[in-house]
Amino acid sequence: MAEQPKTKSDILLEMFGGRFVGGAISQLANYSDLFLRMSEAVFLLDQHSYRVLECNPSGITLLNKEESEILGHVFPELFPGVAVDLEKGLAARTSLALNFKGQDGRLSYYKLSATSLKILDYIEVIQVVVDDVTDVTRAELELKEANAVLKKLSTTDEMTGLWNFRFFKESLEQAHQIALSQSQSYGIVFMDVDHFKKFNDRNGHPAGDQVLRQVASILKASVAPHQFAARYGGEEFVVLSQNSTRSEVLALAETIREKIASSPFPFGEFQPLGKVSISVGVALFPLHGEQVSDILHH
Numbered sequence: 001m002a003e004q005p006k007t008k009s010d011i012l013l014e015m016f017g018g019r020f021v022g023g024a025i026s027q028l029a030n031y032s033d034l035f036l037r038m039s040e041a042v043f044l045l046d047q048h049s050y051r052v053l054e055c056n057p058s059g060i061t062l063l064n065k066e067e068s069e070i071l072g073h074v075f076p077e078l079f080p081g082v083a084v085d086l087e088k089g090l091a092a093r094t095s096l097a098l099n100f101k102g103q104d105g106r107l108s109y110y111k112l113s114a115t116s117l118k119i120l121d122y123i124e125v126i127q128v129v130v131d132d133v134t135d136v137t138r139a140e141l142e143l144k145e146a147n148a149v150l151k152k153l154s155t156t157d158e159m160t161g162l163w164n165f166r167f168f169k170e171s172l173e174q175a176h177q178i179a180l181s182q183s184q185s186y187g188i189v190f191m192d193v194d195h196f197k198k199f200n201d202r203n204g205h206p207a208g209d210q211v212l213r214q215v216a217s218i219l220k221a222s223v224a225p226h227q228f229a230a231r232y233g234g235e236e237f238v239v240l241s242q243n244s245t246r247s248e249v250l251a252l253a254e255t256i257r258e259k260i261a262s263s264p265f266p267f268g269e270f271q272p273l274g275k276v277s278i279s280v281g282v283a284l285f286p287l288h289g290e291q292v293s294d295i296l297h298h
Contacts, residue, residue: 041130043075047116050075050090053125062130075128090114090126098130109137157231159209160216168230168238175242176292179285187249188295189239189256190281191215195272196235203267211265211276218259227252237278246284253280 035042041059043052052070060067063078070078076086079098089096089112098110110130117127155167163171172188179186193199193215200208212235219229219237227241239256241249257280265276283289288298 038129040132043128043130044117045075045090045126045128047124047126050087050126052078059130062132086112090128093126108132108134110134157216160213160231162216162219162237163228163230165230165232168232168240171228171230172240172292172296175240176285178242184243185245185284185286187241187244187246187252187282187284189241189249189253190232190283190296191237191239191256191278193235194277194279199267199271199276202270207267214263214265215260215276215278218263219256222252222256222259244284246287249282249284253282256280 035056038056039058041062042056043059044054045052052073052075055067055070060070063070065078075090079086085096086098093114093116096112096114098112099107109132111133113129113131115127116124118124155163157164175186178184193211196208196211199211212231215237216229216231219239223229223239223241226243227239229237229239232238239252241252244252257278261275261277263276268274268276271277283295283298285295289295
């Protein structure tokens with residue numbers, strides 16, 4: 001004959017060595033009605049083995065299993081992929097975030113809270129409440145992504161993909177404050193594409209836009225993690241180099257100047273110098289001024 005599934009009474013008798021007398025364990029805790037009606041999934045576990053002694057209807061719905069497939073099973077094993085974190089959380093009797101994929105393949109988010117619950121002098125269990133926060137978490141993630149997109153749009157130059165003038169000014173102010181507080185120096189490399197109006201007049205604005213994008217690409221490839229490039233406006237570009245010496249900033253400026261001068265640009269041969277080139281200026285704090293405006297002016 002096929003083995004019959006264990007009942008709640010069978011599990012409780014087995015777990016507590018025949019000392020348990022009465023109905024469900026939740027009834028002894030005097031919250032049977034609340035236990036059954038709670039929208040959150042609630043599980044009562046043996047405090048040593050973490051085996052499930054009882055679960056409410058919401059718990060059955062959450063796991064999408066028959067009650068007989070839940071009772072007596074080790075609780076962490078009921079949540080594939082998060083068992084290790086779950087066991088740590090149960091041992092600490094603390095709150096824990098759970099993320100796992102359901103049968104539909106979608107990632108779901110849950111908040112787990114584990115606390116000790118004393119039923120009788122000889123019975124103490126772990127009460128685990130699992131709250132489905134999937135909708136709230138997804139909404140928060142979508143809002144975070146939307147804010148990230150908006151921030152990128154508001155701080156990025158649409159044509160070149162570099163940071164825009166607004167973000168450069170904000171970052172420069174922050175770099176200035178850091179330099180003041182930590183006695184550091186920083187440098188600014190300012191660039192202007194030579195004879196750009198002449199290039200546009202001869203070759204058209206679409207070709208001019210392509211020059212700006214190509215210059216931006218060279219700048220992106222030339223800066224280090226402590227530096228960033230921005231489009232200052234029109235054909236003007238700028239690089240902020242934080243915590244840098246004079247020789248480092250000068251070397252960066254010369255590298256960028258040489259890369260642009262040696263790069264092939266469409267129609268570059270028709271420029272007055274026979275190629276697309278840039279003029280470069282360098283200024284450093286505190287060598288060339290004490291204020292941000294002084295550095296930019298220099």
